[in-house]
Amino acid sequence: MGFNARDYLESVSLDCVIFGFHNSQLKVLLLKMKYTHEWALPGGFVKQNETVEEAAARVLRERTSVGDIFLKQFRVFSDPERSKINPAVKDLIESGDHPDMEWFEKRFISIGMYALVDFTKVIAVPDYFSEEAVWKSLDEIGTLMLDHNLIVQKALNTLRLQISYQPIGYNLMPEKFTMPELQSLYETILGKTLDRRNFQRKILSFDILTKLPETKKGGAHKAPFLYEFNIENYKKALENGLYGGW
Amino acid sequence: MGFNARDYLESVSLDCVIFGFHNSQLKVLLLKMKYTHEWALPGGFVKQNETVEEAAARVLRERTSVGDIFLKQFRVFSDPERSKINPAVKDLIESGDHPDMEWFEKRFISIGMYALVDFTKVIAVPDYFSEEAVWKSLDEIGTLMLDHNLIVQKALNTLRLQISYQPIGYNLMPEKFTMPELQSLYETILGKTLDRRNFQRKILSFDILTKLPETKKGGAHKAPFLYEFNIENYKKALENGLYGGW
DNA sequence: CTATTATTGTGTCAAAATAACACATTAAAA
DNA sequence: TTTTAATGTGTTATTTTGACACAATAATAG
Numbered sequence: 405m406g407f408n409a410r411d412y413l414e415s416v417s418l419d420c421v422i423f424g425f426h427n428s429q430l431k432v433l434l435l436k437m438k439y440t441h442e443w444a445l446p447g448g449f450v451k452q453n454e455t456v457e458e459a460a461a462r463v464l465r466e467r468t469s470v471g472d473i474f475l476k477q478f479r480v481f482s483d484p485e486r487s488k489i490n491p492a493v494k495d496l497i498e499s500g501d502h503p504d505m506e507w508f509e510k511r512f513i514s515i516g517m518y519a520l521v522d523f524t525k526v527i528a529v530p531d532y533f534s535e536e537a538v539w540k541s542l543d544e545i546g547t548l549m550l551d552h553n554l555i556v557q558k559a560l561n562t563l564r565l566q567i568s569y570q571p572i573g574y575n576l577m578p579e580k581f582t583m584p585e586l587q588s589l590y591e592t593i594l595g596k597t598l599d600r601r602n603f604q605r606k607i608l609s610f611d612i613l614t615k616l617p618e619t620k621k622g623g624a625h626k627a628p629f630l631y632e633f634n635i636e637n638y639k640k641a642l643e644n645g646l647y648g649g650w
Numbered sequence: 651m652g653f654n655a656r657d658y659l660e661s662v663s664l665d666c667v668i669f670g671f672h673n674s675q676l677k678v679l680l681l682k683m684k685y686t687h688e689w690a691l692p693g694g695f696v697k698q699n700e701t702v703e704e705a706a707a708r709v710l711r712e713r714t715s716v717g718d719i720f721l722k723q724f725r726v727f728s729d730p731e732r733s734k735i736n737p738a739v740k741d742l743i744e745s746g747d748h749p750d751m752e753w754f755e756k757r758f759i760s761i762g763m764y765a766l767v768d769f770t771k772v773i774a775v776p777d778y779f780s781e782e783a784v785w786k787s788l789d790e791i792g793t794l795m796l797d798h799n800l801i802v803q804k805a806l807n808t809l810r811l812q813i814s815y816q817p818i819g820y821n822l823m824p825e826k827f828t829m830p831e832l833q834s835l836y837e838t839i840l841g842k843t844l845d846r847r848n849f850q851r852k853i854l855s856f857d858i859l860t861k862l863p864e865t866k867k868g869g870a871h872k873a874p875f876l877y878e879f880n881i882e883n884y885k886k887a888l889e890n891g892l893y894g895g896w
Numbered sequence: 897c898t899a900t901t902a903t904t905g906t907g908t909c910a911a912a913a914t915a916a917c918a919c920a921t922t923a924a925a926a
Numbered sequence: 927t928t929t930t931a932a933t934g935t936g937t938t939a940t941t942t943t944g945a946c947a948c949a950a951t952a953a954t955a956g
Contacts, residue, residue: 414660416759456728456759480723480761482702513662513702515726568895569815584933594896601935602915606896609913619923625932626922647893649814650840650852830904847906848944855942865952871903872951 407532409507412449417512418460419447419481419552421559422468424523425576428588429541431523432556433467435534437549440493443540444549445556446531447514460517467537469527474520474575478562482513486551514551518559520575567593571612571641574633582620582628583607610646612638653778655753658695663758664706665693665727665798667805668714670769671822674834675787677769678802679713681780683795686739689786690795691802692777693760706763713783715773720766720821724808728759732797760797764805766821813839817858817887820879828866828874829853856892858884 422433434443448463450456457475464473489497489508497505528537545556566572572593573586587603607613614634619627668679680689694709696702703721710719735743735754743751774783791802812818818839819832833849853859860880865873 413757413759415662450728450759452757453730454728455730456726477726480702480726482696482700484699484701511659511698513659513696565815565891568891568893569811582933590896598896599915599917600933601917604934606914619933621923623932624924625930626924626934628933645811645814647814647895649893650836650844828904845944845946846904847946850905852943865904867952869903870953871901872905872953874904 407507411451413452415510415512416450416456416515417447418450418456418463418515418517419445419555420460420463420467421445421516421518421556422464423518423520423559423563423576424526424539425589425592426523426539428592430592431539431541432545433526433528434538434540434545434548435467435530436536436538437533438535439496440490440549441535442490442549443546443552444534445552446537448531456515456517460515460519464519464521466531467529468521468525469529470521470525476518476562477515478518479516479558480513481516481551481555483551484511486514487512489550514555516555516559518562520572522575522578524578563593564595569645569647571610571638571646574635574638577633580616580618580620580630580632582630584628586631610637610641612641653753657697659698661756661758662696662702662761663693664696664702664709664761664763665691665801666706666709666713667691667762667764667802668710669764669766669805669809669822670772670785671835671838672769672785674838676838677785677787678791679772679774680784680786680791680794681713681776682782682784683779684781685742686736686795687781688736688795689792689798690780691798692783694777702761702763706761706765710765710767712777713775714767714771715775716767716771722764722808723761724764725762725804726759727762727797727801729797730757732760733758735796760801762801762805764808766818768821768824770824809839810841815891815893817856817884817892820881820884823879826862826864826866826876826878828876830874832877856883856887858887 424431424433433446435446436442437444446463446467448459450459454462456477460475461473464475465471494509497509523539528539530537542560545553547553548556567590573589576589577586583604584600586607587598587600590603591597612634613631616630616632618630620630621627670677670679679692681692682688683690692709692713694705696705700708702723706721707717707719710721711717740755743755769785774785776783788806791799793799794802813836819835822835823832829850830846832853833844833846836849837843858880859877862876862878864876866876867873
């Protein structure tokens with residue numbers, strides 16, 4: 405694959421916070437960089453004939469092998485100091501062994517994108533600059549490259565805000581799921597527990613779920629019903645929001 | 651002042667949708683461009699040592715002579731076709747009479763910012779490229795330059811969304827205002843009328859207003875009380891949102 | 897100076913939404 | 927077959943919302 409700086413728009417990069425949900429934990433896909441071994445968000449640059457969204461979708465497809473993903477800009481990161489790379493990396497670049505990397509010495513603003521994906525469908529693939537691609541739960545994320553910790557934090561804020569006025573779950577849940585599983589997703593994102601019965605009443609009132617006749621057997625105890633999202637209504641709710649407010 | 655392309659970050663521009671409120675109308679500050687006489691949003695570029703927010707604040711200060719403004723990124727516009735200027739302008743640039751303007755032939759992604767300002771405090775000032783700066787109410791905006799109509803529309807969407815989960819009004823209203831005036835702002839942004847009594851009850855329940863002992867005399871009929879925002883609570887509400895949702 | 901007018905201040909009541917809580921049901925495991 | 931623990935499905939009190947009515951008053955008209 406390689407990397408040719410001149411294929412891309414200057415000064416602009418993008419970083420993707422890819423959220424997945426597994427074992428009642430919210431996870432983020434991270435890359436371990438070659439040479440420096442720092443952890444970083446999957447990212448990329450915008451090609452000359454691409455929109456930012458298209459560029460992000462390309463990155464996502466390459467890193468997760470999943471297409472059709474929920475993807476959203478949430479903020480531009482533009483602190484002039486943000487792309488100051490660490491001195492060791494700088495030395496490495498200037499040694500001349502890695503000519504491609506001069507590109508990285510320039511200033512970039514980065515467009516923060518967040519994505520919600522079905523954990524079970526992802527095959528994580530490192531990129532040209534990284535040696536490993538790994539899901540990490542939120543509390544396992546240590547110090548990340550550049551300002552990536554800030555980007556993750558802001559993405560999480562956005563997700564928490566979104567959940568209070570838009571539906572969430574499609575793209576994060578498998579196709580069929582149980583009510584307790586969906587509740588667990590909400591609890592994880594919100595960081596608090598919810599009343600089981602009130603949760604069900606409220607989420608059903610949004611009219612975005614279809615109850616299936618099947619139950620999910622195999623777990624101990626009573627078998628919960630399976631649900632799936634009603635895509636049509638879900639998309640409507642995404643556009644119109646869940647609450648009028650006024 | 652002039653304009654030196656090399657002072658700025660490449661490929662990145664910003665466009666500001668500056669909202670003001672006057673005579674029960676939401677207004678947007680527009681510039682009439684020299685040479686082409688097209689109407690456009692105030693915009694600018696990011697200097698080498700600036701954040702995007704600082705650049706926008708600088709633009710705002712220069713166009714409105716008001717500092718301390720509510721300012722927020724809301725979206726990046728990155729359609730590769732978006733900066734295709736109209737052919738007449740292109741001819742003008744290529745004629746060589748305006749050497750500065752070659753810069754504008756390149757592709758830019760634009761960061762959409764929206765700002766809320768106190769209409770009464772603004773002194774609108776055109777920039778180096780424009781001959782006139784004028785407030786236009788939403789229905790007076792005709793066809794704007796490039797994709798600026800889209801940018802205005804998306805800014806308005808964002809504002810309408812914001813109003814349903816965050817307080818609005820500080821920076822848009824004068825320091826002291828009456829309840830009917832505030833209601834009028836809400837009605838204008840939402841594009842619908844609200845019940846006077848229910849509006850008052852709800853907005854007071856947010857605990858962001860302080861009722862003053864004075865009334866606003868001078869208008870015919872009963873004199874309405876004056877209110878001001880309780881900044882402390884207002885800012886809390888901005889951060890936390892007005893509704894839990896969950 | 898008084899009556900009129902239109903707008904504001906304030907309150908009530910029914911309906912809807914929410915929060916708190918309890919008991920019956922059932923798949924798997926003991 | 928019994929036990930266990932999680933799920934399905936209410937009920938009730940409280941809070942919030944929506945719809946509405948009447949009293950108070952600053953300016954204006956007569």
